[in-house]
Amino acid sequence: MRLSTRLAPLIFLVAIVTITYALFWVGPYAPAVTNGGLMTTFLVGVLVVFAVGYSLAWVGSTKLEPVRSLHPPVFPRGDRRLLKWSYVWYIAFAVISITAYGVHSPGELIQAILHPRASYYAKFGQGQVSGGLTIVFQVLNLCGALYFILIPFAALYWRAMGRAMRIGAVISVAAYVVFFLSTGTQQGLANMAIAFAVSVFAVRLRNRGSKASVRRILATIVVVGILGLLGLTIVASFAARTDTTSTLFQSSASAQMVKNFTPFVGPYFARGATVLIAYVSHGYFGLASSMKLPFVWTGGMGAFRGLSSYLPQYLGLVDPYYSTYPVRLQEVSSWSATGVWSTIYPWLASDLSFPGVVLASGVLGFAVARVWRTFLISGSSLALVLISIFAVGAAYSEANNQLFNERYSAIGVLTILIVYALSRVGASSSHSFQKSVAGGTSSGLIASNRSVGPRQVR
Template identity: 25%
Template sequence: MSNSFHTLRLMPLYVGTTYLALTVALFFGGPFNWPIENTTTLLLFLSASIASISVGFCLGSRSSSPGGNLRAWRFCFRLGAIASIALLFPSTLAYTGKWPWEIGLVLGDQGAAYREMQVALQANESGIRLYVSIARAAFGPFVFCVIPFSILNWEHLRRVDFILLFLHVISIVIFSLMRGTDRETIDLLFVVIGTVVIRLARQSLVTGRLHFSVTRIFGFLLFFATISIIALALFIDRKESRMGGDDAFCVGETLVCSTRGKNQSPIVSKSMFGLEMLTAYTAQGYYGLSLALDSDFSWTYGLGHSPFLIDRLGNHIDETLYDRSYMAKINAAGWDDKTQWSTIFPWLASDVGFPGVPFVMAIFAFVWGASWKSSVVSGSDAGALVFLYSCILVLYIPANNQLAQTLEPYFSAVFWLLTWLTSGRPSAISRRKFFYRNGN
């Protein structure tokens, strides 16, 4: 079993670092010519950060990590599914000013849905957004575990569980469509893929091989490709709707722009628009990072890594807290921190300075690697959730500190991290039961 895990031990690291390297390549060699003046400094910092992630993950994946069983997985699953379904109604009202059954009004124009959501957030006519946010945060840990727990315990689901799972997924899709946003569906797809990888890794650890025929592998790849194409098409359609077409694309208002001739074929035009949108989403943050690297450090008392903490606690600790953060300095340099991304690094650097960021990333990567080992070798479902949250953080490294943006993911990630850390070590009996169950 140890030999089997040895071949899988660094797989998430290879995928994660390759993804980060590709985003850096898109920034420097993509369709936009970014006006940066500190290329060498930027590349050295990114190299140090990726290297520290690699070292941290390698050490974490070799560590003796927690791996106790979570016996209450079904309770958490059902509570999360019921909460997700129930919260759909007040959530759509609070965030969009509409009820879920009004979805027909937004299906035809996702750009309009997004703009209407922005208006509704500013007006807050329902007056319940604060309470909805608190409720979503309180049930966030359980809502997040629904998809992973259903996949990891698929054979043990009952009829009522399948019904709750179906309604949970429908609730996520409706909420995403009502808001005209992509994060919900992207996270859903990402969590499904990540959990399937954990399950397959567990099976390979038990048997030394994957129990999938060529037909099943082909079916899975076909399903994944279909879902990805649909998600990409919806993504591009939403952006075109927001921007009024695909004739031109600009980032940071008019900081960098890409235009196309009118005689260009629709297929080429859409493909270029998709590449530009992909570059803007996955690489624009490096420009904000370049601005931050040229700014002076002012300590933010350990709160600067989270906009939620700055907003809620800033006035009670230091009224100039936001002004001390790198985000304020990036904003002052002309890069709007409310509408543009600057990677995760300036958020962390506001608390520890840029020299300390690689060390923070190494600690995070240690948890990432340890939770991967725990979720596969020890069969820890709580470890699997920590691993998935770690993967989400890696996914959003070129954008922001996603897990600390709002109270809901912040509380949920901390909840499962503490649950995992306090779960204890797997006993020999529980380990045998886990491998026996998965071996069957």
């Protein structure tokens, strides 16, 4: 197995952190940071310890080769049912959310999509729909695992899916995209783009030894084109919903960036690109500021905003969210806990402390490598889902605790982790049982099976 294949998730994480951190230091917030050395040391520590844990998971496994999948791959009945239910989840979530955010007709929907800036700010007056008390939303929250299944499953089984299932996948994704376009929010689009790109890349990487075809080359071109269009849409939306009165343009660094971009893309896209650069990297300012605050333990729930919100709603307990680093930073400064970003690390550090985050990154690296190895060797669909989840979390590590901010997302991640862990335990137990049987009855049962085997397979 190639070294680049084994290290793909590690390379992805290092690239995300390195690029966004470099962008931060050329952005408008860098001059205000006074503890850059400490923050840099922390981030380097996270990456190094993650790499150590990742490497340990591959000890003794570097010569393993994947079991080549069939073309088209086998599409298990259970996975087929899960994929169909994910269609239902996507469409129901999109339709109900669009209605909850105040859009009640096709005309209003079109206007919301055409005016992303107004839609983006208008949604805050509607409240967070996923945390409502309606039965439908609560069911969608509890079935949040279906949110993560559609894209990886479609990437893995596309060639084995019939025309009806392919059309269902396209309609489901389109409904979800329309919802996020109608609110002027790029988060959902970016999540899908990341999951899509990583899932397709992972499947192709596993099947690297298979012969290329014109159809696959065309599919790659289409994928790149779709991602490019999504990128242009995101930049244009940033430009449309931001004007020169934004705080992002009140520094000389931002103004100079706009001037530098304008000759190449024009003033409109130059403004969007400048905001996008500041947008994806400004979380490091929140991280640097949070590292100045004292540690207050949040009981292991501070990083799980989507779950901790249940505590005051149903149990009458104090939400540990209000003791997290980002919220306490908001209390002592103007840096909002929800309006801007502070990276994922202060959220995790609220439960683990910043040194604890460094140590925990080693455990995460080990787990990610094991999951990635499982997918490469066996083509496990659940392993691919977990890899796409890791990719989304890693891509948003410079922003926030993306995977655990919403109830359906937090519940979905935990559900998939539990199911995957149970499946691996079951697989290990079965393998151990088979080895014990083979070792204890080699002279009898195995010989008997060998003798009658050919006659049974007719």
